[in-house]
Amino acid sequence: MTTAAAAETAHLLVVDDDARLRSLLQRYLTEQGFRVTSAPDAAAARRALSSMTYDLLVLDVMMPGESGLDLTESLRTEGNEVPIVMLTARGAPEDRISGFEHGVDDYLAKPFDPRELALRIRTILRRAAPSATPQPLAAAPVQLGARWFDIERAELRGPDGVVRLTGGEAALLQALARRAGDVLSREDIGEALGTPEAGERAIDVQVTRLRRKVEVDPREPRFIQTIRHRGYVLRPGP
Incomplete structure (x- = not known):
């Protein structure tokens, strides 16, 4: 399977307490060729993660109960390095910095174009996937x-x-x-x-x-x- 094909068949977990946005993202990302599971909060996300391995998380910052930042930090502490794209209504530089400090891979401020989200997801997945192209002049470790x-x-x-x-x-x-x-x-x-x-x-x-x-x-x-x-x-x- 090529790297591009692997990205298209990736299984995503979308976590957002906004039911309307969650539904829209699930539908749009499914139309883009991804497998998509959704969860309304961090507790539901934890249950999903305990029974399934996901290729990437799309995670809202502000949720009732455990926040997206707290969930990210907890996952990283547990050794779970699943790629995470953080969604937030806060777009200030200090908010992006906080996300990176907690271990997110990318950060997208609301409102956003879902096409940009899909593009960022594909970029992260391609970056994480092993290349299927032979590398005759591979760099030494x-x-x-x-x-x-x-x-x-x-x-x-x-x-x-x-x-x-x-x-x-x-x-x-x-x-x-x-x-x-x-x-x-x-x-x-x-x-x-x-x-x-x-x-x-x-x-x-x-x-x-x-x-x-x-x-x-x-x-x-x-x-x-x-x-x-x-x-x-x-x-x-x-």
Whole structure:
């Protein structure tokens, strides 16, 4: 199956307490070729997640009971790295930053065009799926201390096995690793992640989260270094 075909047959879980919006999204995304299950709140989403594996969550921030941000943080703490697109009526930069801090992969402010949501979902799924195209000149894995990052598979391995990365973290490390030694501006990184509108602070948050999984001491990073006034550079090494 091609990467594009895999994206089209992905199983999505849409979680929103707005019954009308939930119904519209379920119908539209189904028409776009996805399998779609819906849930009205975090409790129902947890029940769905306990009995089924989903390829991506579309998750509202403000819901009665447990919020979308709290659910995301809980899933990440439990080691569940399912890609998450967050929906919210709050579109300010600090709200996007909060979403990234909690571990979401992308962020879409209401009201939104459902075509844009479908596009973002496909982008994340393609980013997460292994490529079906042979890579005769595949890049060599990048050493990051005791860990190795496979650029083509976007997979980080250490002495204890695979290190869990969110889709956003994997894409960020992949972008840095493809140009190891080069300084990437925050704008370059935003373009590589498919979120050019994310803003500098949101990129900084993503880098901070990634450092926690790559660096021995995230406060004194050896591998993902900040170049003042310019951006970030990945410096591989033992």
